[in-house]
Amino acid sequence: MSRPEHIAPPEIFYGDDEAKKYTQNSRIASIQAEMAYRALELLMLPEDQSCYLLDIGCGSGLSGEILEEEGHIWVGMDIAPSMLDIARDRDVEGDLFLQDVGQGMAYRPGTFDGAISISVLQWLCNADKQVNFPKQRLARFFSTLYSSLKRGARAIFQFYPENDDQIQLIIDTATRCGFEGGLLVDYPNSKKAKKYYLCLFAGQAAGQANHMPKALGEDVQEPQGLDALVVLKIIKHCREAYPTDVTGQLLGLDVRGVLEVTHCFPIPNEDNDDVSARYQLDMMRCLREVNVDNNTVGWYRSATLGTFMDLTLIDTQYNYQTSLSSKSVVIIHDVSKSAAQGNLELKALRLTDKFMKLYADKKFTTESLAKAQLSFSTIFEELPIRVHNSNLASALLQELDTPNVTLTQETSGPASSDSLNPNFDILELELDPFMEKNLENLLDCADAQQQETNNYMYWQRSVAREQAKLQSALQKRRAENQARQTKGEAPLPEDDIHSQSRLPPEPSRLESMLLNAQMHHYTKQLNQYAGPSLARLFAVQELQK
Template structure:
């Protein structure tokens, strides 16, 4: 039986000889990428359409509070390609240990789930929403400093302006901390003399990285079908309504925007008040430090006079005591908060300039159209 079955099977064919493998020369730029230790400067950031839509939706769902999340992708030949993103849970206070641990567990779980479905799970930075361009905050600086210390190429932060999105403008900007500011941040050196020596202002905290958005051709084709007018297939339709489009027309350009202008003025005044309060606190601390230094200098001068008098009398001089131990001189206050508040004031002022100029043109146009 076994011999019959063996005879009925087809004769085995000789295994084909595999062709000799061919290798192509690796470009110089790719050879640097293969080396994980290569120091390739980051020149641009590329946002995928999926990441853009997710960031926009997450930001639009929470108008009142700024939102943040992680960016996933790959840094390739000096270009940071962001292919995906996911939001992080919002918590009111960073001091809450339970909330922080919960956010860390959520982040680890999301990255593990993305890895299981073979999606991009490499963190390359984070994103944050803002309003009217004012994104300077201590939380952003602290988070970006951690990313630049841990991530390859330093990572980036993508700022999305919600107020511009409501006007039909997709406002996405990429930033990273400058080398001078990062050095001062690690040393916690934000005294007046340190800022003068480093020539540091609010404009030198972050440097902007060129950003471009890459869209899928299928997505472009789908959007074109939505905005292309087409004739109605229903019979008896009025000629004015026979041509329709999936995207309704937008009349936001006709809005004079008085509410946005008022809100912008309010934010500008609030930022100026916060800056004035911070400057008042710094002035009070500076006066306190000056008083303590004057007391210490007076004590040192008095001790020197006593020692001179004792030496003239032939007595041994009194031992010099540690002034820092007797007088606890407070350290010079940090001016980082003042720099951040100045950055907010500058951002609100620039937004106010653009909003007021466009609204002024609209008001003149409305006045001319009304024949006033």
């Protein structure tokens, strides 16, 4: 797929049609808002203070609205007239300028407290005209930007570099123009979430030290230790109760922030919470009497076909992380997936800090999710697992004698011939039941997601109706006040109309996020099993020719 900067210059590429599609696309608007919030966070502006900011490549004002929402005054500049026309039609608050930033900017020195730019820098690196030289355009841009910023101010650029040489060209040019700073890469190990941010400092203000902010998703998690006996107990409990979901308690130690799970026990499936709590207390007392680790470090749960992402999991894990320890984990064992693949399916999950804060407030609105940069993929963080034996078990395994099996001619002959016989079971064309059940679950999730979407759209229509009523009442009151002024009477206040208006609260988006996460799991599993099934079908098709 061609990059946009290779197709046409920006003022041509973002014509009337493309500018409308870009602005009206809800997914693009969500991504733009997420990156604008991140850029604003990296600016590290003083709290509770309105700043004067520059939005470079403001487009239709999507990122400028985030600046305005956070209480800042902004100026936007863009090279595409169609984008600026849409921004004016949307009545954005910022001042807008039609400007090719590659030609430099004519602002007075020290005008802005900071600058942000979303998806612009890569356009300056492209020679879309014979008179355009990327190195010269970048030099003019960075030199004039450096002059227009106050000393110590920051400029944050989110961009999509084409290669490492392009990154080096940008950083070298910015450094020669006086900037300090460097490149910051969020989620460097993720293909989808990976984002590049260039953080530049325009000198250093008095009493202020410049330091690079920390990238998101760069922490390397230490593997959580699981005793092999614990793993066997979890597998036994989950398989005996299959297909009923079961839970259990994990016991162990917290060694410098890394959990070592040394014991576990199952929790009975009782409807009475008091009975379950009493059972856990009795188990802990008995384990303490025999000197077994009785420190709770988390819990485990069984799953079927990857079905585990629900409100029960969220609520239970939240209680563990708030009441016991923030390091508590949940181990998910998928029985059906382990049996179908022949590999042990274990996941160690922990709620992220961002999700914990939102869950504490119970406020999962579209605005709060975008501001926290939270999506279904960042509800949990998956932790690596290290399964190990105890020293006594390892010593016992070393002492065990390997049985000497001598194959006679009679026994070895058929065995060797059987091993060479072809196995036609792998060419069975019947659909894998695992795939069929995954498709059914995926359709059920899609139906539930459609219901959530309908509820959200109903709320939007309700808000639109209430706002229309409010505007109608305000217009009526203003007309009445004009008539009263002509008679010399005092105008009536408008506050009572605002107080009478009751906008319906936005429904929680948590359930929709969980459904998206569950659908993501189902599609990944289908992708794993669709390959072998299609290979069999194509093989049979070739054989029939």
